[in-house]
Amino acid sequence: MTDLLTWFAAPIRRRPLVRLLVAAQVLYVLGVAGAGYATTELGQHIMLTTTPIDPRDLLYGDFVRLHYGISEVPLHLWHGEEAPRRRQSIFVLLATGPDSLSTAVGVYPQAPKPSVGQAVLRGWVTEVYRNSLSLRYNLERYYVPEGSGLRLEKAGRLHPLQVRVSIAPWGQARITDVDVAK
Protein backbone atom coordinates (compact mmCIF):
# COMPACT_ATOMS: atom_id res chain seq x y z
CA MET A 1 0.00 0.00 0.00
CA THR A 2 2.04 2.91 -1.25
CA ASP A 3 -0.51 5.68 -1.12
CA LEU A 4 -3.33 5.86 1.38
CA LEU A 5 -5.20 8.29 -0.85
CA THR A 6 -5.37 6.03 -3.87
CA TRP A 7 -6.41 3.20 -1.58
CA PHE A 8 -9.28 5.26 -0.19
CA ALA A 9 -10.38 6.63 -3.52
CA ALA A 10 -10.23 3.32 -5.43
CA PRO A 11 -13.53 2.87 -7.29
CA ILE A 12 -14.24 -0.56 -5.75
CA ARG A 13 -13.90 0.79 -2.23
CA ARG A 14 -15.45 4.20 -2.70
CA ARG A 15 -19.09 3.18 -2.61
CA PRO A 16 -18.95 0.98 0.53
CA LEU A 17 -16.70 3.52 2.23
CA VAL A 18 -19.07 6.38 1.51
CA ARG A 19 -22.03 4.32 2.75
CA LEU A 20 -20.13 3.52 5.90
CA LEU A 21 -19.22 7.17 6.44
CA VAL A 22 -22.75 8.45 5.91
CA ALA A 23 -24.22 5.74 8.12
CA ALA A 24 -21.70 6.62 10.84
CA GLN A 25 -22.73 10.28 10.63
CA VAL A 26 -26.42 9.45 10.95
CA LEU A 27 -25.70 7.15 13.89
CA TYR A 28 -23.61 9.83 15.52
CA VAL A 29 -26.41 12.40 15.34
CA LEU A 30 -28.83 9.81 16.70
CA GLY A 31 -26.29 9.12 19.43
CA VAL A 32 -26.27 12.80 20.42
CA ALA A 33 -30.05 12.64 20.70
CA GLY A 34 -29.74 9.43 22.72
CA ALA A 35 -27.30 11.12 25.08
CA GLY A 36 -30.01 13.71 25.72
CA TYR A 37 -32.53 11.06 26.78
CA ALA A 38 -29.94 9.11 28.72
CA THR A 39 -28.92 12.18 30.69
CA THR A 40 -32.49 12.65 31.87
CA GLU A 41 -33.11 8.97 32.53
CA LEU A 42 -29.89 8.08 34.30
CA GLY A 43 -28.87 11.45 35.66
CA GLN A 44 -29.00 13.04 39.06
CA HIS A 45 -31.62 15.78 39.28
CA ILE A 46 -30.93 19.07 40.95
CA MET A 47 -32.95 22.26 41.26
CA LEU A 48 -31.38 25.65 40.74
CA THR A 49 -32.89 29.10 41.14
CA THR A 50 -32.28 32.03 38.86
CA THR A 51 -31.95 35.66 39.80
CA PRO A 52 -34.05 38.09 37.78
CA ILE A 53 -31.94 39.97 35.24
CA ASP A 54 -32.51 42.93 32.97
CA PRO A 55 -35.90 42.06 31.45
CA ARG A 56 -34.93 43.48 28.07
CA ASP A 57 -32.19 40.87 27.86
CA LEU A 58 -34.25 37.97 29.05
CA LEU A 59 -35.88 36.72 25.88
CA TYR A 60 -33.54 36.39 22.95
CA GLY A 61 -35.46 35.03 20.01
CA ASP A 62 -36.00 31.37 20.68
CA PHE A 63 -34.34 31.10 24.04
CA VAL A 64 -34.59 32.55 27.51
CA ARG A 65 -31.48 33.81 29.22
CA LEU A 66 -31.03 32.46 32.68
CA HIS A 67 -28.83 33.88 35.38
CA TYR A 68 -28.35 31.47 38.27
CA GLY A 69 -27.79 32.06 41.91
CA ILE A 70 -24.66 29.93 41.53
CA SER A 71 -23.39 32.08 38.64
CA GLU A 72 -21.66 34.23 41.23
CA VAL A 73 -19.78 32.47 44.01
CA PRO A 74 -17.64 33.95 46.78
CA LEU A 75 -13.91 33.53 46.21
CA HIS A 76 -13.39 31.66 49.48
CA LEU A 77 -15.13 28.64 47.95
CA TRP A 78 -12.17 28.19 45.56
CA HIS A 79 -10.15 25.06 46.32
CA GLY A 80 -7.29 25.31 43.86
CA GLU A 81 -3.56 25.56 44.44
CA GLU A 82 -3.25 28.44 42.00
CA ALA A 83 -5.50 31.44 41.69
CA PRO A 84 -8.42 30.93 39.28
CA ARG A 85 -7.98 32.28 35.77
CA ARG A 86 -10.49 33.55 33.26
CA ARG A 87 -11.84 30.90 30.87
CA GLN A 88 -10.51 28.14 33.08
CA SER A 89 -12.79 25.12 33.28
CA ILE A 90 -13.90 24.25 36.81
CA PHE A 91 -16.10 21.86 38.83
CA VAL A 92 -18.69 23.21 41.23
CA LEU A 93 -19.74 21.03 44.16
CA LEU A 94 -23.43 21.53 44.86
CA ALA A 95 -25.31 20.57 48.01
CA THR A 96 -29.08 20.29 48.23
CA GLY A 97 -30.64 22.32 51.02
CA PRO A 98 -33.86 21.57 52.97
CA ASP A 99 -35.85 23.59 50.42
CA SER A 100 -34.57 21.07 47.78
CA LEU A 101 -32.63 23.86 46.05
CA SER A 102 -28.95 23.31 45.31
CA THR A 103 -26.30 25.80 46.30
CA ALA A 104 -22.57 25.92 45.64
CA VAL A 105 -20.37 24.69 48.48
CA GLY A 106 -17.03 24.56 46.66
CA VAL A 107 -15.32 25.34 43.37
CA TYR A 108 -12.53 22.99 42.24
CA PRO A 109 -10.07 22.89 39.34
CA GLN A 110 -10.37 19.07 39.31
CA ALA A 111 -13.49 16.99 39.78
CA PRO A 112 -14.23 16.48 43.52
CA LYS A 113 -15.87 13.38 44.99
CA PRO A 114 -19.46 14.25 45.93
CA SER A 115 -20.96 12.72 49.06
CA VAL A 116 -24.65 11.86 49.49
CA GLY A 117 -26.93 14.72 48.57
CA GLN A 118 -24.22 16.46 46.60
CA ALA A 119 -23.69 16.84 42.88
CA VAL A 120 -20.91 18.12 40.65
CA LEU A 121 -21.61 20.55 37.83
CA ARG A 122 -18.96 21.58 35.31
CA GLY A 123 -18.49 25.18 34.31
CA TRP A 124 -16.06 27.91 33.35
CA VAL A 125 -14.72 31.00 35.04
CA THR A 126 -15.85 34.06 33.15
CA GLU A 127 -14.46 36.74 35.46
CA VAL A 128 -12.37 36.85 38.60
CA TYR A 129 -13.26 39.65 41.02
CA ARG A 130 -11.59 40.55 44.29
CA ASN A 131 -14.05 38.64 46.46
CA SER A 132 -16.02 36.56 44.04
CA LEU A 133 -15.98 34.47 40.90
CA SER A 134 -18.31 34.83 37.99
CA LEU A 135 -19.10 31.43 36.46
CA ARG A 136 -20.74 30.09 33.35
CA TYR A 137 -22.29 26.63 33.00
CA ASN A 138 -23.47 26.78 29.38
CA LEU A 139 -26.94 26.31 30.92
CA GLU A 140 -27.63 30.00 30.50
CA ARG A 141 -29.82 29.52 27.48
CA TYR A 142 -33.07 27.66 27.60
CA TYR A 143 -34.54 26.97 24.18
CA VAL A 144 -38.21 27.28 24.89
CA PRO A 145 -41.01 25.49 23.10
CA GLU A 146 -43.07 27.87 20.96
CA GLY A 147 -45.30 30.28 22.91
CA SER A 148 -44.21 29.45 26.42
CA GLY A 149 -41.23 31.80 26.26
CA LEU A 150 -43.28 34.87 26.88
CA ARG A 151 -44.88 33.39 29.97
CA LEU A 152 -41.47 32.60 31.42
CA GLU A 153 -40.14 35.96 30.49
CA LYS A 154 -42.93 37.79 32.30
CA ALA A 155 -42.50 35.55 35.30
CA GLY A 156 -38.74 35.93 35.30
CA ARG A 157 -38.98 39.67 35.61
CA LEU A 158 -40.59 39.52 38.99
CA HIS A 159 -39.82 36.13 40.50
CA PRO A 160 -36.88 33.82 40.37
CA LEU A 161 -37.36 30.82 38.10
CA GLN A 162 -36.69 27.26 39.15
CA VAL A 163 -34.59 25.28 36.74
CA ARG A 164 -34.44 21.53 36.87
CA VAL A 165 -31.07 20.19 35.67
CA SER A 166 -30.11 16.58 35.06
CA ILE A 167 -26.47 15.63 35.48
CA ALA A 168 -25.46 12.33 33.89
CA PRO A 169 -22.98 10.05 35.66
CA TRP A 170 -20.45 10.94 32.92
CA GLY A 171 -20.80 14.64 33.72
CA GLN A 172 -23.11 15.75 30.94
CA ALA A 173 -25.75 18.23 32.12
CA ARG A 174 -28.98 19.42 30.55
CA ILE A 175 -31.96 21.49 31.55
CA THR A 176 -35.05 19.35 31.78
CA ASP A 177 -37.56 21.89 32.96
CA VAL A 178 -37.95 25.57 33.75
CA ASP A 179 -40.78 26.80 35.93
CA VAL A 180 -41.88 29.71 38.07
CA ALA A 181 -40.84 29.33 41.71
CA LYS A 182 -43.75 28.53 43.97
Add this chain to the structure above:
Amino acid sequence: MSRKFLENESPGWVTDGLISEAQRQKLLARYPPEAQALGLLPILGSVLVGLSGLSVVAANWQALPAALRLALLLGSLLGSYGAGAYFLRRGNADLGHGLIGLGLLLFGASIILTSQLYQLVGYDASGLLAWVVAGTALSYVYGSRLLVLLTVLIGAAVQTYCVESLGSFSYATAWLVVGGLGYYWWRRPGVVSSHVLAVGLLWQAGLLVIALHAKITWFFVPAMLVYAAGDWQPNRSGGRALQAAPLTAAYIFMFGLATFGETDAYANVLRPPLLPYLAALGAVFALSAAGKRVQGRLASLPDWLLLLPGFYLSGGLPLAVATLVVLYAHAGSVLARAHRDQDSDQLTIGAVLFVAATMVAYFKLTWGFLDKSVFFLLGGVLLLSLSWYLRRRTARLVAANAAAAPSQPLATPAQPGDEPAPTAPTE
Protein backbone atom coordinates in the same frame (compact mmCIF):
# COMPACT_ATOMS: atom_id res chain seq x y z
CA MET B 1 -8.96 30.31 -25.58
CA SER B 2 -12.59 31.26 -25.44
CA ARG B 3 -15.04 30.49 -28.18
CA LYS B 4 -16.02 34.13 -28.38
CA PHE B 5 -12.41 35.15 -29.01
CA LEU B 6 -12.16 32.57 -31.76
CA GLU B 7 -15.38 33.76 -33.40
CA ASN B 8 -14.27 37.38 -33.34
CA GLU B 9 -10.69 36.93 -34.43
CA SER B 10 -10.73 34.02 -36.89
CA PRO B 11 -12.19 35.94 -39.89
CA GLY B 12 -9.17 38.22 -39.64
CA TRP B 13 -6.84 35.24 -39.70
CA VAL B 14 -8.48 34.03 -42.90
CA THR B 15 -8.12 37.44 -44.55
CA ASP B 16 -4.49 37.62 -43.48
CA GLY B 17 -3.92 34.22 -45.03
CA LEU B 18 -2.90 32.58 -41.76
CA ILE B 19 -5.51 29.84 -42.09
CA SER B 20 -7.97 28.79 -44.73
CA GLU B 21 -11.75 29.06 -44.35
CA ALA B 22 -11.95 25.27 -44.04
CA GLN B 23 -9.41 25.33 -41.24
CA ARG B 24 -11.37 28.07 -39.55
CA GLN B 25 -14.52 25.95 -39.61
CA LYS B 26 -12.55 23.02 -38.22
CA LEU B 27 -11.24 25.19 -35.40
CA LEU B 28 -14.73 26.45 -34.59
CA ALA B 29 -16.03 22.91 -34.58
CA ARG B 30 -13.29 21.91 -32.17
CA TYR B 31 -14.53 24.41 -29.56
CA PRO B 32 -18.33 24.09 -29.51
CA PRO B 33 -20.36 26.76 -27.71
CA GLU B 34 -20.73 25.84 -24.08
CA ALA B 35 -24.14 24.81 -22.89
CA GLN B 36 -23.35 25.66 -19.30
CA ALA B 37 -25.39 28.83 -19.12
CA LEU B 38 -28.49 26.79 -19.78
CA GLY B 39 -27.59 24.20 -17.18
CA LEU B 40 -27.37 26.93 -14.60
CA LEU B 41 -31.08 27.82 -14.67
CA PRO B 42 -32.44 24.60 -13.15
CA ILE B 43 -29.74 24.76 -10.47
CA LEU B 44 -30.66 28.34 -9.63
CA GLY B 45 -34.34 27.35 -9.56
CA SER B 46 -33.74 24.45 -7.20
CA VAL B 47 -31.60 26.65 -4.95
CA LEU B 48 -34.51 29.10 -4.67
CA VAL B 49 -37.00 26.34 -3.94
CA GLY B 50 -34.58 24.94 -1.37
CA LEU B 51 -34.19 28.33 0.27
CA SER B 52 -37.95 28.78 0.53
CA GLY B 53 -38.25 25.37 2.18
CA LEU B 54 -35.40 26.23 4.50
CA SER B 55 -36.98 29.48 5.62
CA VAL B 56 -40.32 27.75 6.32
CA VAL B 57 -38.52 25.19 8.46
CA ALA B 58 -36.38 27.79 10.19
CA ALA B 59 -39.38 29.96 11.06
CA ASN B 60 -41.24 27.05 12.66
CA TRP B 61 -38.23 25.20 14.02
CA GLN B 62 -39.08 25.58 17.69
CA ALA B 63 -42.70 24.54 17.12
CA LEU B 64 -41.82 21.26 15.44
CA PRO B 65 -41.78 18.11 17.57
CA ALA B 66 -38.32 16.83 18.43
CA ALA B 67 -38.60 13.68 16.35
CA LEU B 68 -39.64 15.63 13.27
CA ARG B 69 -36.71 18.03 13.71
CA LEU B 70 -34.31 15.14 13.96
CA ALA B 71 -35.85 13.50 10.91
CA LEU B 72 -35.59 16.73 8.91
CA LEU B 73 -31.91 17.12 9.78
CA LEU B 74 -31.04 13.53 8.95
CA GLY B 75 -33.21 13.59 5.82
CA SER B 76 -31.43 16.60 4.38
CA LEU B 77 -28.08 15.10 5.34
CA LEU B 78 -28.85 11.88 3.50
CA GLY B 79 -30.41 13.82 0.64
CA SER B 80 -27.33 15.90 -0.07
CA TYR B 81 -24.95 12.96 0.14
CA GLY B 82 -27.24 10.97 -2.14
CA ALA B 83 -27.58 13.81 -4.64
CA GLY B 84 -23.82 14.39 -4.55
CA ALA B 85 -23.11 10.75 -5.33
CA TYR B 86 -25.72 10.83 -8.12
CA PHE B 87 -24.15 13.86 -9.83
CA LEU B 88 -20.66 12.39 -9.45
CA ARG B 89 -21.84 9.25 -11.23
CA ARG B 90 -23.29 11.45 -13.97
CA GLY B 91 -19.86 13.02 -14.37
CA ASN B 92 -20.69 16.44 -12.96
CA ALA B 93 -17.81 16.59 -10.51
CA ASP B 94 -18.19 20.22 -9.39
CA LEU B 95 -21.85 19.91 -8.47
CA GLY B 96 -21.27 16.47 -6.96
CA HIS B 97 -18.46 17.64 -4.69
CA GLY B 98 -20.44 20.76 -3.84
CA LEU B 99 -23.40 18.68 -2.68
CA ILE B 100 -21.17 16.37 -0.67
CA GLY B 101 -19.63 19.45 0.92
CA LEU B 102 -23.17 20.59 1.74
CA GLY B 103 -23.79 17.21 3.36
CA LEU B 104 -20.68 17.67 5.47
CA LEU B 105 -21.88 21.11 6.60
CA LEU B 106 -25.30 19.63 7.39
CA PHE B 107 -23.61 17.00 9.54
CA GLY B 108 -22.07 19.75 11.67
CA ALA B 109 -25.38 21.63 11.78
CA SER B 110 -27.11 18.43 12.86
CA ILE B 111 -24.70 17.89 15.75
CA ILE B 112 -25.13 21.48 16.93
CA LEU B 113 -28.92 21.65 16.49
CA THR B 114 -29.48 18.22 18.07
CA SER B 115 -27.50 19.11 21.17
CA GLN B 116 -29.48 22.35 21.29
CA LEU B 117 -32.69 20.38 20.89
CA TYR B 118 -31.87 18.33 23.99
CA GLN B 119 -30.33 21.29 25.84
CA LEU B 120 -27.04 19.44 26.02
CA VAL B 121 -24.01 21.31 27.27
CA GLY B 122 -20.74 20.87 25.39
CA TYR B 123 -17.73 20.56 27.68
CA ASP B 124 -15.00 19.68 25.22
CA ALA B 125 -14.38 19.20 21.54
CA SER B 126 -15.44 15.55 21.53
CA GLY B 127 -18.89 16.37 20.14
CA LEU B 128 -17.56 18.39 17.24
CA LEU B 129 -14.46 16.29 16.70
CA ALA B 130 -16.61 13.85 14.75
CA TRP B 131 -17.22 16.66 12.27
CA VAL B 132 -13.50 17.05 11.58
CA VAL B 133 -13.10 13.26 11.33
CA ALA B 134 -15.94 13.08 8.80
CA GLY B 135 -14.43 15.94 6.77
CA THR B 136 -11.01 14.31 6.67
CA ALA B 137 -12.44 10.93 5.70
CA LEU B 138 -14.59 12.43 2.93
CA SER B 139 -11.58 14.38 1.60
CA TYR B 140 -9.67 11.11 1.31
CA VAL B 141 -12.48 9.20 -0.31
CA TYR B 142 -13.37 11.86 -2.87
CA GLY B 143 -9.96 13.51 -3.27
CA SER B 144 -11.68 16.83 -3.75
CA ARG B 145 -10.05 20.21 -3.20
CA LEU B 146 -13.35 21.70 -2.03
CA LEU B 147 -13.70 19.11 0.72
CA VAL B 148 -10.12 19.70 1.86
CA LEU B 149 -10.85 23.42 2.05
CA LEU B 150 -14.05 22.81 4.00
CA THR B 151 -12.30 20.47 6.41
CA VAL B 152 -9.54 23.00 7.08
CA LEU B 153 -12.24 25.61 7.77
CA ILE B 154 -14.19 23.22 10.00
CA GLY B 155 -11.01 22.36 11.91
CA ALA B 156 -10.32 26.06 12.42
CA ALA B 157 -13.90 26.73 13.55
CA VAL B 158 -13.95 23.82 16.00
CA GLN B 159 -10.60 24.83 17.46
CA THR B 160 -11.67 28.47 17.77
CA TYR B 161 -14.81 27.37 19.61
CA CYS B 162 -12.76 25.18 21.94
CA VAL B 163 -10.26 27.88 22.83
CA GLU B 164 -12.70 30.77 23.03
CA SER B 165 -15.71 29.13 24.67
CA LEU B 166 -14.35 26.09 26.42
CA GLY B 167 -10.97 27.48 27.42
CA SER B 168 -9.00 24.45 26.26
CA PHE B 169 -7.02 23.56 23.15
CA SER B 170 -8.23 20.44 21.38
CA TYR B 171 -5.06 18.55 20.50
CA ALA B 172 -7.11 15.88 18.76
CA THR B 173 -8.52 18.44 16.32
CA ALA B 174 -5.08 19.88 15.70
CA TRP B 175 -3.57 16.45 15.07
CA LEU B 176 -6.37 15.56 12.68
CA VAL B 177 -5.67 18.68 10.64
CA VAL B 178 -1.89 18.21 10.81
CA GLY B 179 -1.86 14.45 10.25
CA GLY B 180 -4.95 13.84 8.14
CA LEU B 181 -4.80 16.84 5.85
CA GLY B 182 -1.01 17.07 6.08
CA TYR B 183 -0.74 13.59 4.61
CA TYR B 184 -3.24 14.55 1.94
CA TRP B 185 -1.10 17.56 1.08
CA TRP B 186 2.05 15.44 1.05
CA ARG B 187 0.51 13.24 -1.64
CA ARG B 188 -1.47 15.86 -3.55
CA PRO B 189 0.38 19.15 -3.13
CA GLY B 190 -1.97 21.35 -5.16
CA VAL B 191 -1.15 25.03 -4.98
CA VAL B 192 -4.55 26.22 -3.75
CA SER B 193 -4.98 23.50 -1.13
CA SER B 194 -1.40 24.12 0.04
CA HIS B 195 -2.18 27.76 0.68
CA VAL B 196 -5.44 26.91 2.44
CA LEU B 197 -3.82 24.22 4.57
CA ALA B 198 -0.93 26.51 5.54
CA VAL B 199 -3.31 29.22 6.72
CA GLY B 200 -5.38 26.63 8.60
CA LEU B 201 -2.29 25.26 10.31
CA LEU B 202 -1.11 28.73 11.30
CA TRP B 203 -4.57 29.37 12.74
CA GLN B 204 -4.25 26.24 14.89
CA ALA B 205 -0.75 27.30 15.96
CA GLY B 206 -1.96 30.77 16.90
CA LEU B 207 -4.80 29.34 18.98
CA LEU B 208 -2.37 26.99 20.71
CA VAL B 209 -0.21 29.96 21.70
CA ILE B 210 -3.30 31.79 23.00
CA ALA B 211 -4.54 28.74 24.91
CA LEU B 212 -1.15 28.18 26.55
CA HIS B 213 -0.83 31.86 27.47
CA ALA B 214 2.64 31.73 25.89
CA LYS B 215 4.64 34.64 24.48
CA ILE B 216 3.44 35.26 20.94
CA THR B 217 6.89 34.69 19.46
CA TRP B 218 6.49 30.97 20.21
CA PHE B 219 4.04 31.03 17.32
CA PHE B 220 6.97 30.95 14.93
CA VAL B 221 8.17 27.54 16.07
CA PRO B 222 5.08 25.67 14.76
CA ALA B 223 4.75 28.15 11.89
CA MET B 224 8.27 27.40 10.73
CA LEU B 225 7.63 23.69 11.13
CA VAL B 226 4.97 24.17 8.46
CA TYR B 227 7.60 25.97 6.41
CA ALA B 228 10.08 23.13 6.92
CA ALA B 229 7.46 20.64 5.71
CA GLY B 230 7.40 22.64 2.48
CA ASP B 231 11.15 22.14 2.17
CA TRP B 232 10.80 18.36 2.25
CA GLN B 233 7.95 18.30 -0.26
CA PRO B 234 9.27 16.83 -3.52
CA ASN B 235 6.79 18.91 -5.53
CA ARG B 236 8.40 22.31 -5.76
CA SER B 237 5.35 24.51 -6.38
CA GLY B 238 3.29 22.73 -3.71
CA GLY B 239 6.10 23.13 -1.20
CA ARG B 240 6.54 26.77 -2.04
CA ALA B 241 2.79 27.39 -1.72
CA LEU B 242 2.78 25.89 1.77
CA GLN B 243 5.64 28.19 2.73
CA ALA B 244 3.98 31.40 1.60
CA ALA B 245 1.78 31.82 4.68
CA PRO B 246 4.47 31.24 7.36
CA LEU B 247 6.87 33.48 5.47
CA THR B 248 4.26 36.22 5.22
CA ALA B 249 3.63 35.94 8.95
CA ALA B 250 7.35 36.17 9.70
CA TYR B 251 7.73 39.12 7.37
CA ILE B 252 4.81 41.02 8.90
CA PHE B 253 6.28 40.38 12.33
CA MET B 254 9.73 41.61 11.33
CA PHE B 255 8.19 44.60 9.57
CA GLY B 256 6.19 45.45 12.68
CA LEU B 257 9.30 45.11 14.78
CA ALA B 258 11.13 47.50 12.48
CA THR B 259 8.27 49.97 12.58
CA PHE B 260 7.12 49.84 16.21
CA GLY B 261 9.88 47.98 18.00
CA GLU B 262 11.74 50.99 19.33
CA THR B 263 10.06 51.17 22.67
CA ASP B 264 11.14 48.42 24.95
CA ALA B 265 7.56 48.02 26.17
CA TYR B 266 6.69 46.00 23.04
CA ALA B 267 9.93 44.07 22.92
CA ASN B 268 9.47 42.90 26.47
CA VAL B 269 6.23 41.03 25.75
CA LEU B 270 7.94 39.26 22.90
CA ARG B 271 10.86 37.71 24.75
CA PRO B 272 10.49 34.04 25.63
CA PRO B 273 13.27 32.43 27.70
CA LEU B 274 16.32 32.69 25.46
CA LEU B 275 17.73 29.18 25.46
CA PRO B 276 14.55 27.09 25.02
CA TYR B 277 13.30 29.42 22.30
CA LEU B 278 16.54 29.43 20.36
CA ALA B 279 16.94 25.68 20.77
CA ALA B 280 13.43 25.03 19.43
CA LEU B 281 13.81 27.44 16.54
CA GLY B 282 17.31 26.09 15.84
CA ALA B 283 15.97 22.55 15.64
CA VAL B 284 13.30 23.63 13.15
CA PHE B 285 15.97 25.50 11.19
CA ALA B 286 18.13 22.37 11.02
CA LEU B 287 15.12 20.37 9.80
CA SER B 288 14.35 22.97 7.17
CA ALA B 289 17.97 23.25 6.00
CA ALA B 290 18.24 19.46 5.74
CA GLY B 291 15.08 19.42 3.62
CA LYS B 292 16.42 22.14 1.39
CA ARG B 293 19.67 20.20 0.95
CA VAL B 294 17.92 16.97 0.06
CA GLN B 295 15.63 18.68 -2.44
CA GLY B 296 18.40 20.92 -3.79
CA ARG B 297 16.82 24.20 -2.72
CA LEU B 298 19.51 25.68 -0.52
CA ALA B 299 19.14 28.94 -2.44
CA SER B 300 16.00 29.70 -0.41
CA LEU B 301 17.87 29.44 2.89
CA PRO B 302 17.96 33.25 3.33
CA ASP B 303 14.18 33.07 3.98
CA TRP B 304 15.29 32.29 7.52
CA LEU B 305 16.74 35.79 7.88
CA LEU B 306 13.22 36.87 8.81
CA LEU B 307 13.34 34.61 11.86
CA LEU B 308 16.38 36.25 13.44
CA PRO B 309 15.21 37.00 16.97
CA GLY B 310 16.00 40.71 16.92
CA PHE B 311 13.57 41.30 19.78
CA TYR B 312 16.20 40.17 22.24
CA LEU B 313 18.09 43.37 21.49
CA SER B 314 17.16 46.22 23.76
CA GLY B 315 14.62 48.54 22.17
CA GLY B 316 15.60 51.77 20.48
CA LEU B 317 18.19 52.39 17.80
CA PRO B 318 20.03 49.03 17.92
CA LEU B 319 16.79 47.15 17.35
CA ALA B 320 15.62 49.52 14.61
CA VAL B 321 18.91 49.29 12.73
CA ALA B 322 19.18 45.51 13.16
CA THR B 323 15.66 44.88 11.84
CA LEU B 324 16.26 47.22 8.90
CA VAL B 325 19.45 45.40 8.00
CA VAL B 326 17.53 42.12 8.13
CA LEU B 327 14.71 43.49 5.94
CA TYR B 328 17.24 44.72 3.38
CA ALA B 329 19.21 41.51 3.43
CA HIS B 330 16.02 39.50 2.94
CA ALA B 331 14.79 41.67 0.07
CA GLY B 332 18.24 41.44 -1.48
CA SER B 333 18.25 37.66 -1.18
CA VAL B 334 14.83 37.41 -2.84
CA LEU B 335 16.02 39.66 -5.69
CA ALA B 336 19.22 37.67 -6.06
CA ARG B 337 17.37 34.36 -6.20
CA ALA B 338 14.80 35.71 -8.63
CA HIS B 339 17.64 36.89 -10.82
CA ARG B 340 19.42 33.56 -10.74
CA ASP B 341 16.22 31.61 -11.49
CA GLN B 342 15.12 34.28 -13.99
CA ASP B 343 11.73 34.34 -12.29
CA SER B 344 9.90 37.57 -13.04
CA ASP B 345 7.19 37.01 -10.39
CA GLN B 346 9.79 36.63 -7.66
CA LEU B 347 11.57 39.66 -9.05
CA THR B 348 8.44 41.74 -8.56
CA ILE B 349 8.03 40.45 -5.01
CA GLY B 350 11.69 41.22 -4.30
CA ALA B 351 11.29 44.73 -5.65
CA VAL B 352 8.21 45.34 -3.51
CA LEU B 353 10.01 44.04 -0.41
CA PHE B 354 12.97 46.25 -1.21
CA VAL B 355 10.77 49.34 -1.59
CA ALA B 356 8.98 48.47 1.67
CA ALA B 357 12.29 48.23 3.54
CA THR B 358 13.38 51.51 2.06
CA MET B 359 10.13 53.19 3.09
CA VAL B 360 10.52 52.00 6.68
CA ALA B 361 14.13 53.09 6.82
CA TYR B 362 13.28 56.45 5.37
CA PHE B 363 10.34 57.13 7.70
CA LYS B 364 12.21 55.94 10.74
CA LEU B 365 15.43 57.75 10.14
CA THR B 366 14.41 61.06 8.61
CA TRP B 367 10.93 62.00 9.94
CA GLY B 368 12.35 63.51 13.10
CA PHE B 369 14.82 66.02 11.76
CA LEU B 370 13.99 66.82 8.14
CA ASP B 371 11.86 69.76 7.12
CA LYS B 372 8.51 68.38 5.87
CA SER B 373 8.88 69.62 2.28
CA VAL B 374 12.41 68.26 2.01
CA PHE B 375 11.18 65.03 3.59
CA PHE B 376 8.55 64.47 0.90
CA LEU B 377 10.85 65.64 -1.90
CA LEU B 378 13.57 63.26 -0.82
CA GLY B 379 11.08 60.41 -0.48
CA GLY B 380 9.69 61.04 -3.95
CA VAL B 381 13.14 61.20 -5.54
CA LEU B 382 14.16 58.04 -3.72
CA LEU B 383 11.12 56.11 -4.92
CA LEU B 384 11.37 57.39 -8.49
CA SER B 385 15.01 56.45 -8.82
CA LEU B 386 14.36 53.11 -7.21
CA SER B 387 11.51 52.33 -9.57
CA TRP B 388 13.63 53.38 -12.54
CA TYR B 389 16.47 51.17 -11.45
CA LEU B 390 14.31 48.13 -10.74
CA ARG B 391 12.40 48.54 -13.97
CA ARG B 392 15.65 48.67 -15.93
CA ARG B 393 16.80 45.50 -14.23
CA THR B 394 13.54 43.70 -14.97
CA ALA B 395 13.60 44.81 -18.59
CA ARG B 396 17.13 43.54 -18.97
CA LEU B 397 16.19 40.25 -17.40
CA VAL B 398 13.18 39.80 -19.69
CA ALA B 399 15.37 40.60 -22.70
CA ALA B 400 17.98 38.10 -21.53
CA ASN B 401 15.23 35.52 -21.10
CA ALA B 402 13.92 36.13 -24.58
CA ALA B 403 17.41 35.83 -26.04
CA ALA B 404 18.18 32.68 -24.12
CA ALA B 405 14.87 30.95 -24.68
CA PRO B 406 15.29 29.75 -28.30
CA SER B 407 18.75 28.20 -27.81
CA GLN B 408 19.26 26.53 -24.43
CA PRO B 409 17.12 27.97 -21.70
CA LEU B 410 18.83 26.28 -18.77
CA ALA B 411 22.47 26.19 -19.77
CA THR B 412 22.71 29.95 -20.18
CA PRO B 413 24.01 31.29 -16.89
CA ALA B 414 23.10 34.68 -15.54
CA GLN B 415 25.35 37.41 -16.92
CA PRO B 416 28.59 37.28 -14.95
CA GLY B 417 28.87 41.01 -14.41
CA ASP B 418 25.28 41.14 -13.31
CA GLU B 419 25.68 39.94 -9.76
CA PRO B 420 22.62 41.08 -7.87
CA ALA B 421 23.58 43.89 -5.56
CA PRO B 422 20.37 45.82 -5.05
CA THR B 423 21.87 48.58 -2.99
CA ALA B 424 24.41 49.50 -5.66
CA PRO B 425 22.71 52.06 -7.91
CA THR B 426 24.71 51.59 -11.13
CA GLU B 427 27.09 49.22 -12.74
